[in-house]
Amino acid sequence: xxxxxxxxxxxxxxxxxxxxxxxxxxxxxxxxxxxxxxxxxxxxxxxxxxxxxxxxxxxxxxxxxxxxxxxxxxxxxxxxxxxxxxxxxxxxxxxxxxxxxxxxxxxxxxxxxxxxxxxxxxxxxxxxxxxxxxxxxxxxxxxxxxxxxxxxxxxxxxxxxxxxxxxxxxxxxxxxxxxxxxxxxxxxxxxxxxxxxxxxxxxxxxxxxxxxxxxxxxxxxxxxxxxxxxxxxxxxxxxxxxxxxxxxxxxxxxxxxxxxxxxxxxxxxxxxxxxxxxxxxxxxxxxxxxxxxxxxxxxxxxxxxxxxxxxxxxxxxxxxxxxxxxxxxxxxxxxxxxxxxxxxxxxxxxxxxxxxxxxxxxxxxxxxxxxxxxxxxxxxxxxxxxxxxxxxxxxxxxxxxxxxxxxxxxxxxxxxxxxxxxxxxxxxxxxxxxxxxxxxxxxxxxxxxxxxxxxxxxxxxxxxxxxxxxxxxxxxxxxxxxxx
Numbered sequence: 404x405x406x407x408x409x410x411x412x413x414x415x416x417x418x419x420x421x422x423x424x425x426x427x428x429x430x431x432x433x434x435x436x437x438x439x440x441x442x443x444x445x446x447x448x449x450x451x452x453x454x455x456x457x458x459x460x461x462x463x464x465x466x467x468x469x470x471x472x473x474x475x476x477x478x479x480x481x482x483x484x485x486x487x488x489x490x491x492x493x494x495x496x497x498x499x500x501x502x503x504x505x506x507x508x509x510x511x512x513x514x515x516x517x518x519x520x521x522x523x524x525x526x527x528x529x530x531x532x533x534x535x536x537x538x539x540x541x542x543x544x545x546x547x548x549x550x551x552x553x554x555x556x557x558x559x560x561x562x563x564x565x566x567x568x569x570x571x572x573x574x575x576x577x578x579x580x581x582x583x584x585x586x587x588x589x590x591x592x593x594x595x596x597x598x599x600x601x602x603x604x605x606x607x608x609x610x611x612x613x614x615x616x617x618x619x620x621x622x623x624x625x626x627x628x629x630x631x632x633x634x635x636x637x638x639x640x641x642x643x644x645x646x647x648x649x650x651x652x653x654x655x656x657x658x659x660x661x662x663x664x665x666x667x668x669x670x671x672x673x674x675x676x677x678x679x680x681x682x683x684x685x686x687x688x689x690x691x692x693x694x695x696x697x698x699x700x701x702x703x704x705x706x707x708x709x710x711x712x713x714x715x716x717x718x719x720x721x722x723x724x725x726x727x728x729x730x731x732x733x734x735x736x737x738x739x740x741x742x743x744x745x746x747x748x749x750x751x752x753x754x755x756x757x758x759x760x761x762x763x764x765x766x767x768x769x770x771x772x773x774x775x776x777x778x779x780x781x782x783x784x785x786x787x788x789x790x791x792x793x794x795x796x797x798x799x800x801x802x803x804x805x806x807x808x809x810x811x812x813x814x815x816x817x818x819x820x821x822x823x824x825x826x827x828x829x830x831x832x833x834x835x836x837x838x839x840x841x842x843x844x845x846x847x848x849x850x851x852x853x854x855x856x857x858x859x860x861x862x863x864x865x866x867x868x869x870x871x872x873x874x875x876x877x878x879x880x881x882x883x884x885x886x887x
Contacts, residue, residue, distance in 0.1 A: 415493055415767040420719070422766040427495070430765025431773025433624045434497050437759035437796050438774075440571075441481065442781055443656050445500045446473035448509050449749060462513045462521065463685070468673065468747060475669035475782055476748040482778030484739045484751050489771025492732035495760055496713050496753045497774040498739050503701055503837055505749040512694055520681035522744045524691065527679065528698035529740025529750065535703070536733040545707055545733070546725050547863040552845050553711050553724035554813040555825035559832040559841050560712035561807025564755050566833035568800030571655055571793045572604035598652035599643050600794040603634045607798030615762075615802060623763050623799045630795040634659035659792045669782040673747035693879060698740075700876045702750055704839040706736045709753045716807050717761045755838070758803040820856050824849040843873035 412418050417427060450473035451459035459467055481499035488498050504525070512521045535541045548556075569575040570588075574596075578589045591597055596605065607630035614622030637643065638659050646653035683691040710733075714726045726732065739751035760770050811829075816822040828845030832838055850870040853862050875882070 411769060415769045417767050417769060420766040422764055424769065426764040427767055427769040428773050429621050429624055430495060430760035430763040431497075431770035432760075432777065433627070433763045433799065434495070434754075434757050434760030434765065434770065435774045435777040436624070436627050436791055437799050438497060438499055438754050438756040439777075439781065439791065440656055440793050440796065441499045441502075441754075442474055442478045442778070444502070445477040445505055445749065446470040447656075448502075448505045449473050449747075460509045460513060462517045463515055464517055466518060468518055469670075472670045472673045473748065475671055476673050476746040478778045478782040479669070479671060479674075480739070480743050480746050480748040480751050482775045482782070484735075484742060485771045485775030485778060487738075487775075488732070488735045488753075489768030489775065491735050491768075492728070493768035494710075494714070494719065494726070494732055495717065495757060495765035495767060495770040496710060496732070497757045497760070497771055498736065498751050499754050499778075500743060500749045501702070501705060501752040501754075503705060503839070504698065504752075507697070507701070508749055515690075515694075516682045516685050517678065518747065519676050519678040520685060522677045522747050522749075523679040524682050524695055524698060525744030525750050526677060526741050527695055528702055529737055529742075529744060531695070531699050532702055532737035532740055533734055536730060536737050539730065541703065541707070541733045541737075542730040544865050544869060545711070545729055546723075547865040548711070548724075549849065549863075549866075550724050551814050551821045551825055552828060552842075552849060553715065553720075554810045555828040555845060556708045556838075556842060557712035557715040557810040558808050558814075559829035560709065560755055560758070560838060561716075561804040561810070562829055563804075563832040563836075563838065563841075564758060564800045564807075565804025567755075567836075568604075568797035568804070571800075572797040573598060573601045573651075573655060573794070574604055576651075592651055599637050599641055600634070600652070600654050600792065603630060603637065603792070604794045604797055606630060606633060607795055608801050611798050611802045612805075615806075621763065623759055623802065627791065627795055627799060630798065631659055631791045634792050634795050635790075654792050654794065656793045657790070659790060659795065667783070671746075675745060676747055677745050693882070697876065697879055698750070700872060701837075701839045702737075702740055702752060704842045705837070706733070706752045708838040708842045709755050709757075710736070712755070712807065712810075713753070713757055713761060715810060716758055717766055719766065756800065758807060759799045762799075762803045762806055820849075820852040820858065823852060839876075843876060846870045847873055 449468050450470040451467040452470055454467050461467055477500055484498040508521050575588050611623055611626035614626055644653045646655055714720045720726055736753055743749050743751035814825045824845045827848050828841045831844045832841035847870045850866055
């Protein structure tokens with residue numbers, strides 16, 4: 404191995420973890436392709452093209468975050484934080500803007516404060532998360548999670564990302580029904596696979612499944628490339644177009660065609676446009692503190708659950724399901740909220756789509772460095788990164804979900820005090836689109852069932868604390884209403 408290769412191998416422990424440099428590079432590319440949609444989706448959630456748009460996300464003063472600026476800072480922060488996490492923590496867990504937090508900002512927080520003030524709350528959230536990690540509290544909670552719940556978290560994340568893939572590709576769709584007389588979701592359009600994008604998705608799932616079964620090296624990457632080419636051919640022939648809410652048979656986020664422009668210099672003017680304590684002045688200390696509490700708890704357990712699942716899937720955990728040197732990883736992940744808030748990109752956290760790269764063999768932080776560099780390049784190539792439609796990347800999520808569900812083998816379902824919390828952890832994640840919700844329900848039910856069945860002494864003291872915090876988290880709405 405050449406000298407640079409030896410340096411990389413030694414620093415990232417590539418050979419020690421049974422990987423190779425080429426495998427790490429391939430895994431990093433697959434992870435980027437699987438999560439590049441965030442550079443398109445985050446601006447659609449946080450940003451607006453105009454304040455006059457009926458769907459514009461305006462703050463309390465009627466201001467918006469421009470879409471192109473949000474896209475630039477989204478790619479910037481994802482790139483920087485993924486690289487830092489890879490270099491410092493040495494795990495293949497890429498980082499980008501968390502979907503739960505950005506939706507909370509756009510729908511709940513921004514209408515009460517200004518955008519800079521909302522991002523200031525995210526920065527405070529990140530500072531608290533980092534302090535909890537530095538003091539060892541976050542690591543202690545991580546290690547206190549029972550082994551069965553760790554396996555349930557990993558399996559639940561597998562179900563969650565598979566569900567994300569099914570929904571993003573239009574294979575599973577929400578059924579609008581104000582009267583609530585039908586099931587909330589259904590197959591395709593009116594029970595049929597009636598759109599070309601969904602056909603592309605099905606082709607991708609089967610192709611990647613075959614490649615994985617055949618143990619083809621780089622099977623997921625090959626599948627994504629082939630499916631993207633098929634999507635581009637279909638778009639050129641059938642002129643499917645975007646969905647845009649009015650065309651249910653269109654592509655969900657991006658159209659698989661070479662864009663007319665490859666972008667240019669990114670507009671990073673949102674970096675630093677933040678007011679740390681402005682929200683406390685505008686809406687009061689109590690109201691702002693409750694918003695911070697919600698952000699902290701969501702961030703705290705979303706990242707912890709994701710790292711638990713990814714670590715187990717990558718085979719990087721010990722016999723108790725703990726990640727070595729997890730404290731370092733938790734500190735860097737917490738810093739993602741600080742940097743993301745400071746750049747108005749929303750809180751950045753470990754992305755569950757990293758499981759795609761892990762399925763390709765990624766085992767070290769070198770894969771993260773590759774993913775991060777590709778995000779930085781994406782800033783200058785907007786919208787070239789959107790050539791891959793979500794329908795071509797979503798099949799990888801379904802295949803990886805099928806791999807991760809195997810973690811249920813480590814759960815003893817013969818003990819109902821274990822079976823019910825594990826089951827609830829797994830199903831609540833996809834059904835509520837939240838890893839933190841699944842963990843919270845699992846913790847609460849674990850404590851209640853074990854206490855009621857005479858196992859109160861076996862419950863770790865931290866689990867009592869966390870369960871109580873989740874009770875407050877789930878009831879924060881009524882609590883806020885009662886105090887205001």
